[in-house]
Amino acid sequence: MADVDGTFLDIIKNHAVGLTDAPTRDTLVADLGIDSFAIVEIIYDVEEQLGVEIPFNANENPLGDMKTVGDLIDAVSGLMKKA
Amino acid sequence: MARRVVVTGLGVVCASGADAASFNAALSDGRTAIAEHVFTAGEGLETTAPGAKVEGVDEAVGALGRDLARADLFSQYAALAADQAVDDAGLSADEPLGDRTAVILGAGIGGHSAMEDAYVGILRKDRRPHPLTILKTIPNAAASQLSIRYGARGPAFAVSSACASGAHAIGLCANLIRSGAADRGLAGASEAVLTYGSILAWKAMHILSPDMCRPFSKERNGLVIGDGAGVLMLEAYEAAKARGAPIYAELAGFGMNADGADMINPAVDGAAGALALALEPAPSTSPDAVYVNAHGTGTLMNDPTETKAIRRVFGADADRLAVSSTKSMHGHLLGAAGAVEAVASLLAMKNGFAPPTANYQTPDPDCDLDVTPNEARPRRIDLALSNSFAFGGMNAVLAFSRV
Numbered sequence: 001m002a003d004v005d006g007t008f009l010d011i012i013k014n015h016a017v018g019l020t021d022a023p024t025r026d027t028l029v030a031d032l033g034i035d036s037f038a039i040v041e042i043i044y045d046v047e048e049q050l051g052v053e054i055p056f057n058a059n060e061n062p063l064g065d066m067k068t069v070g071d072l073i074d075a076v077s078g079l080m081k082k083a
Numbered sequence: 084m085a086r087r088v089v090v091t092g093l094g095v096v097c098a099s100g101a102d103a104a105s106f107n108a109a110l111s112d113g114r115t116a117i118a119e120h121v122f123t124a125g126e127g128l129e130t131t132a133p134g135a136k137v138e139g140v141d142e143a144v145g146a147l148g149r150d151l152a153r154a155d156l157f158s159q160y161a162a163l164a165a166d167q168a169v170d171d172a173g174l175s176a177d178e179p180l181g182d183r184t185a186v187i188l189g190a191g192i193g194g195h196s197a198m199e200d201a202y203v204g205i206l207r208k209d210r211r212p213h214p215l216t217i218l219k220t221i222p223n224a225a226a227s228q229l230s231i232r233y234g235a236r237g238p239a240f241a242v243s244s245a246c247a248s249g250a251h252a253i254g255l256c257a258n259l260i261r262s263g264a265a266d267r268g269l270a271g272a273s274e275a276v277l278t279y280g281s282i283l284a285w286k287a288m289h290i291l292s293p294d295m296c297r298p299f300s301k302e303r304n305g306l307v308i309g310d311g312a313g314v315l316m317l318e319a320y321e322a323a324k325a326r327g328a329p330i331y332a333e334l335a336g337f338g339m340n341a342d343g344a345d346m347i348n349p350a351v352d353g354a355a356g357a358l359a360l361a362l363e364p365a366p367s368t369s370p371d372a373v374y375v376n377a378h379g380t381g382t383l384m385n386d387p388t389e390t391k392a393i394r395r396v397f398g399a400d401a402d403r404l405a406v407s408s409t410k411s412m413h414g415h416l417l418g419a420a421g422a423v424e425a426v427a428s429l430l431a432m433k434n435g436f437a438p439p440t441a442n443y444q445t446p447d448p449d450c451d452l453d454v455t456p457n458e459a460r461p462r463r464i465d466l467a468l469s470n471s472f473a474f475g476g477m478n479a480v481l482a483f484s485r486v
Contacts, residue, residue, distance in 0.1 A: 041153075044211075
């Protein structure tokens with residue numbers, strides 16, 4: 001089983017130019033400072049490194065009710081269990 | 084009366100130099116930057132060919148920032164050249180260029196290496212394409228990157244007409260300024276197609292030289308591909324004068340047309356027609372003060388056709404022109420050729436010399452103009468013509484006159 005938390009936080013760290021400190025589960029998505037390019041890259045990295053397919057459609061509200069990095073990790077973990 | 088358009092800044096990145104000063108030195112020394120290179124897309128995927136490769140710019144590319152770190156090489160070259168042009172024009176890159184600034188950039192192909200990487204990954208490594216492959220590849224990527232980089236929010240788009248893209252982009256941008264759709268604009272082109280797959284495709288067309296680009300020589304045996312970008316800052320004359328901007332020249336004429344005949348072979352009628360259209364509004368100039376930066380690809384067909392076209396337009400005066408093909412030094416930059424050669428023409432005018440046709444060997448009676456063989460020559464240039472005659476029969480000629 002992959003270390004989902006660790007892998008995800010590493011990916012976020014690589015793309016979140018808005019952060020000065022390392023991201024945690026409590027970090028707000030709104031504080032990450034990610035741009036349109038970074039969103040696409042983060043999804044790609046998550047899919048490659050965690051072997052999961054994100055059912056993301058850029059035409060829909062991508063975040064829904066998710067507000068923190070922890071919410072994102074839980075969503076990815078949920079997808080991995082389904083797979 | 085239509086507005087006059089002048090060049091107030093320029094920038095260049097090519098194998099002959101990654102800034103105007105080193106490019107100018109290479110042109111006046113008649114130094115060729117063409118050398119044999121190995122192009123590879125991984126193990127077992129290798130081919131050798133002469134090329135004019137941009138080298139020594141990794142650090143400058145790295146310093147372009149985050150947006151451009153995720154762009155194809157052709158956008159990165161455009162940004163390097165545009166940074167120079169903005170600075171040269173005495174404008175600040177920190178202040179948005181605003182609603183009245185256009186960005187018109189040519190590309191013959193666009194992000195070739197991004198798409199090639201994607202296919203190598205798919206077919207050889209069972210790897211998915213990078214998620215930004217499309218955004219790196221689209222031919223307008225460079226124009227978009229520049230518009231974002233400088234906050235230029237006037238008309239912006241890419242122009243694609245193979246080897247005439249750069250000249251078309253500059254001419255069209257000037258027309259936008261003349262028409263009042265913009266007050267100034269970044270205009271030029273960039274290209275980065277020195278990749279394994281691209282070289283194989285060029286080889287398949289049997290049009291590449293196996294060793295060297297020798298325009299107008301009896302021994303010429305094909306073109307040599309180069310990479311890079313050229314960007315000009317064009318401005319309405321009155322505005323440039325009012326702010327005390329340095330003025331290289333006026334873009335006094337722009338001729339464009341199509342042969343409507345053949346995808347590969349050039350036609351004298353089309354080339355001569357475009358040349359005549361560019362000359363028509365340009366000030367009457369003694370042929371002794373004219374420089375023609377020829378399309379001069381070094382192919383069997385182009386050079387004699389272009390010679391005939393120049394003779395038809397200039398008649399007996401043709402022998403008093405200084406003509407040269409600087410492709411002999413910086414290679415054929417395809418979409419960016421017209422832009423980099425416009426920069427060469429402007430530097431020649433500013434610094435008072437006719438750049439040579441390098442690598443010249445034996446005269447060919449079918450290419451019997453004064454092609455300034457091998458050595459640059461001091462010359463006062465009042466009118467510089469830059470010819471671009473593209474595959475698909477698309478012609479564009481720029482006429483720059485001294486202000």
